[in-house]
Amino acid sequence: MKHNEQYINELNEFLEIPSISSMPEHKEDVKKAAEWLKGSLQKAGIENLEVIETEGHPIVYGDWLHAEGKPTVLIYGHYDVQPASPEELWETPAFEPTIRDDKLYARGATDDKGQLFIHVKAVEKLMQENGELPVNVKFCIEGEEEMASPNLPPFIEGNQEKLAADAVLISDTSFIEKGQPAICTSLRGALAMELNLKTANTDLHSGVYGGGVPNAIHSLVNLLDSLHDESGKVSVEGFYKGVQDPTSQLREEVASIPFDEEKTKEELGLEAFYGEEGFTFQERTGIRPTLEVNGLAGGFHEEGFKTIVPSEAHAKISCRLVGGQEPEEVFEAILNHLDKHKPVGASVETKKLITAKPVSLDSNNPMIQKAAAAYEKVYGVAPLFPKEGGSIPIVEVFSRVLRSPVVMMGFGLPSENLHAPNEHIHLENFTNGIETVTSYLKSL
Amino acid sequence: MKHNEQYINELNEFLEIPSISSMPEHKEDVKKAAEWLKGSLQKAGIENLEVIETEGHPIVYGDWLHAEGKPTVLIYGHYDVQPASPEELWETPAFEPTIRDDKLYARGATDDKGQLFIHVKAVEKLMQENGELPVNVKFCIEGEEEMASPNLPPFIEGNQEKLAADAVLISDTSFIEKGQPAICTSLRGALAMELNLKTANTDLHSGVYGGGVPNAIHSLVNLLDSLHDESGKVSVEGFYKGVQDPTSQLREEVASIPFDEEKTKEELGLEAFYGEEGFTFQERTGIRPTLEVNGLAGGFHEEGFKTIVPSEAHAKISCRLVGGQEPEEVFEAILNHLDKHKPVGASVETKKLITAKPVSLDSNNPMIQKAAAAYEKVYGVAPLFPKEGGSIPIVEVFSRVLRSPVVMMGFGLPSENLHAPNEHIHLENFTNGIETVTSYLKSL
Incomplete structure (x- = not known):
């Protein structure tokens, strides 16, 4: 697959900034990443850009609202990253992005700078091709996700009109496995x-x-x-x-997500699975x-x-x-x-x-169904709708405060070492991700 | 009380050497302390001095065996010390001996350099006064007590004749409290x-x-x-x-050692005592x-x-x-x-x-009874014979291998912060200790 070299060079610049939000000595780097992102959004054609100070790290806001009568999509992501420790386990340094085997290695490559940058480039591409966007777009990008987003919920509460949207679009989750996209519809x-x-x-x-x-x-x-x-x-x-006890429909949905018990056991060095009686591994880790x-x-x-x-x-x-x-x-x-x-x-x-708070989304919502169609168009495979066991606290806040469907259109893979040494993103998904997002925005 | 200034100056020299046996970077200091001790024993009139290398830190040996027909006393002690950490909690640096309030503060002041030095000076004093000693004396001083004496037991096993004695004399334990001496007769x-x-x-x-x-x-x-x-x-x-279930005699002996429950609770910030049912605090901590x-x-x-x-x-x-x-x-x-x-x-x-292994000693043994008499002569108070809850592994080895009574004639106080910041020795007990030991050796 051919990738856009210019896009990857720009992403590398973004990844080189050690914007580790939880370490006070990186405060200036976090700010630098916010400013870099603002510049990049400006280049893409986004307007009304602001780097909004908070009690912690700033929020980057920008919009393009000239698609009259068309829906509005609020894109959320985060430009902060986890610490690199233990650094000695990285094959190449965490903040020196390196491509090996069509994968880009760097802290933040998949969580979440790489996934976030897909949206920046999708918007830029649409703007370059058509001189305008097919929908109204707002960006709300925070720098504190890796420290549990202490300042974003009050910002959302206090700026409901500014952030109002017909859908909140987030790329901070994963495929089921390579080639099998997923739209997460439940978070614990x-x-x-x-x-x-x-x-x-x-x-x-x-x-x-x-x-x-x-x-x-x-x-x-x-x-x-x-x-x-x-x-x-x-x-x-x-x-x-x-x-609630899970309905038989929910149990079927959960069971439909492929999972290889023996392979997982072997990979993780487990002697046995273990957990609440009467539930499967997937139920214990996803919906219990x-x-x-x-x-x-x-x-x-x-x-x-x-x-x-x-x-x-x-x-x-x-x-x-x-x-x-x-x-x-x-x-x-x-x-x-x-x-x-x-x-x-x-x-x-x-x-x-x-x-x-836990959050559950309706996979039948049209904004989610259109996302599913975009995936299918680009990847040739319909996405699954897994119930994720993890938590992204801000999803519940967006859903509740803005009363908008949240579309979790992830482009990561579970194997990409997020929060661990040798984090990476498959460039295939970076390039296809841009295709999928442009296709999605056009379809609205 | 007037102290011998010369003695204290010499002890200070000994205490200034950071002979921390468990820290490899202090290996040379441990050796330096061994050599210093050898010089000090030579000055006291001890002969056949050796600094014997082991797989770890050296053993200092020396003797004076010209008291024909008289018993032989083997004096044991250790010249190594615990680490000083946390150093910031010391009022004056751990290896800069300082006198405050008639107490000498330094790491090793009571455990065990200070108590060991009592014997060096007792011997020197007797030698100066009489040109000879009233008994035969052997010194066997190790540099690994604070790391559980890995090399001393095989040395004792392999040198039974060289170390043979009618009593093993150790000062590495404590009084019950100020003014109340104790000879420990049981170690767990x-x-x-x-x-x-x-x-x-x-x-x-x-x-x-x-x-x-x-x-x-x-x-x-x-x-x-x-x-x-x-x-x-x-x-x-x-x-x-x-x-064994404790006999009623043993229970009485244990109960006879003064102990203030309420004071201990308050000092240690305890809400409650806690332990095996059917036993007192002193039994739980001493003989169970x-x-x-x-x-x-x-x-x-x-x-x-x-x-x-x-x-x-x-x-x-x-x-x-x-x-x-x-x-x-x-x-x-x-x-x-x-x-x-x-x-x-x-x-x-x-x-x-x-x-x-646990060890139990007979308080009726004449070598122990004479030690009791020496304490009473100097302090005006008969010592108690507590069952200590702690362990001094080498006591059992001496007792078993040399088949000699071990006399634990301690001059420390429980409040002297051994193994903790601001370790100290009461100079009163240093000076009276020399009196007590000379009196004891004369009485044999």
Whole structure:
């Protein structure tokens, strides 16, 4: 396949900027990426461009609104990226884009600079070909997605008219596998929190106090172990409130997405799958709520040995939420559980880090059906409509506040190492992505 | 109280050497401390001095064997010290000895350079006063105590004749409190190990795999929580093999050591004591075996958040052993338990780090009774004979291999911050210690 060299050279410029939003030392780089994007949108013919300051990193806004009587599409994406660490595992440096084997390697190549840039170039191409666009277009691109979008929801709430659209178009998801496009129609909500458990004001000598005082690690493992039953079902009272049993139609839809159990097991080095009884792997990871401990630490855990009774231990927990689950109610339920199961002599402090409501989209919506047709035209294959287990908190906000269908037209692949070393994008999907988006915009 | 300034100046020289045995970058400092000690023993009149190389740090040996027909005392101590970290919590630098309030502050001040130096000066004083010593004396001083003495036991085994003695004298323990001396007559054994639990070959995205695959942290907390029952009693089958129920005499002895529950609770910030039912705090921490998790870590536990299903988690565990418990058997019992309780999909690797057998000494032994008399003469108070909960592995080796009574004549105080910032020794006990040791040696 022949790619547009000029487009790739420009994308490389974008990828060279280490716009890591979660690292304060990269604040200027994040700003630089915002300004670069503004320039690139200007070149594409987008008007009314602004780099809007927030309490964190800026939002880039621009529009082209001269297609009278035609629908308006709001394009969302993010120009910030994950940290590159562990850097030693990158075959070529994270911020030196390199093509190998028709794939472009760089941090942000697929998440989300590469996917976002598809829209910039699709608009530019349409503008160059016709001197105008077939629809009205608005761009709202943030620089804080990788830190859970703290400032975008209030911006959306406060600018409903400015952002109003007939569809919100997002390319920040993946195909099922190479050659099989997908439009995600369901995202789980999320709740992330941390907890710190304390039993004494200092670590104690295990020879002097061991066996006679509470041990913060014993207390923490006891408390964390109480969060699930033996089958992996969450034991927190009230956790499943608002969760419907899946209909047989939904179960069929979920089962229709291809999934190779044995291959996955082998690739990930798993001895066994494991989870809530009565549900398949795909149901457990796609449409059921979960509670996972993502990290914990306490006492002395470095090389060597220290015979202490640890006085503190902490853990990070996140939940994926579905259906009618309310993040705030789930948080309360967990707090009640922790309080009820708190071991003798332990005090527990908690902090809520992230909340996002689950969202479900109707695949029969015409804006989504037209996206499906565009995929089929370019790839020769109709897209599937998977229920994704992940969370993109902003999708629910767009959907709820703007009351618009959200079209998640992803061009990534699950194998492209997002958030990991050697992130890349298949150039085939970059080039076909531009085709698909232009085709979609024309079809509206 | 007037102290010997010359002695303290010399001790300061000793304390200035950062002989941290566990840190390879201090290897030369450890050697320097060994050579310094050799010079100091030579000055005291000790003969046949050697700095004996081992696979790790050297052993300093010397003797004076001209007291024909008199008993022989082997003096043990260690010239290595713990690391100074966290250094920012020291009021004055760890290796710049400073006197405040009649206390000498420095790393090693009480553990064990200061206590060891009491013997060097006691011998020197006796030699200066009488031109000879009242008993035969051997010094065997190691540089690896703070790393669990890996090379001393084989040295003792291989040099039984050279080290043969009527008593082994050690000053590396503490008073009950200021003014109340103690001769420790029981030390618990120890077993330390680490375990690493794995569920997959890489951390996984919790939105994609959460709820459907084993989580290494869930597995680890489940496994660790199975090690104790609700009362804090160890649940490992076979763990208590060889442990006798305490006799009423032993319980009385233990109860006779003063202990202020409320004060301890307040000082340590404890909400409650906690441990095996049917035993007092002092029994739990002194004469009962224990199993403590000393540290654990897994997944992402730094600042911020990462929504992963962790694939690995590890923990460090140590046991205190008593009576007929064999460290190797206890290790096997724990391995069996881990294997039996291993959660679905988890693989567990373990590594044994330290073993030490418990030791119990007869307080009626004349060598111990004479030490008690020496304390009473100098301090005006008879010492108590506590059962210490800690472990000094080498005591059991001396006792078993040399078949000699071990006299643990400590001059530290429990409040002297050993292994912690602002370690110090009360100069009163340094000066009275020299008096007590000279008095003891004369009395033999």
